[in-house]
Amino acid sequence: MSSSIILHIDDKADYFGLVLKTKSEGLVLGRPEGVSYGQQSSGSGGPGAKPILLREPCDLCGGDPRCVKICPTGCLSLEV
Numbered sequence: 001m002s003s004s005i006i007l008h009i010d011d012k013a014d015y016f017g018l019v020l021k022t023k024s025e026g027l028v029l030g031r032p033e034g035v036s037y038g039q040q041s042s043g044s045g046g047p048g049a050k051p052i053l054l055r056e057p058c059d060l061c062g063g064d065p066r067c068v069k070i071c072p073t074g075c076l077s078l079e080v
């Protein structure tokens with residue numbers, strides 16, 4: 001509920017994406033079509049989920065991103 005990152009997976013449509021709230025660039029959307037910035041997320045992470053715009057922006061966990069560490073498929077990485 002307080003995460004700065006939301007993953008969206010639609011198995012039926014074989015589609016996935018994520019939205020990340022950042023301090024400097026607003027919302028960052030990552031999709032198979034590419035990366036885009038500053039758009040309102042259409043997905044909120046499920047019923048009752050706190051909308052991404054109300055959450056704290058990503059602070060990179062002080063340089064040691066936990067989401068990258070725990071991602072079960074290794075699809076997240078930090079590029080600097």
Ligand code: SF4
Pocket residue numbers: 003004005057058059060061064065066067068
């Ligand atoms: S780096 Fe940390 S604050 Fe940013 S999305 Fe990942 S877990 Fe959340």
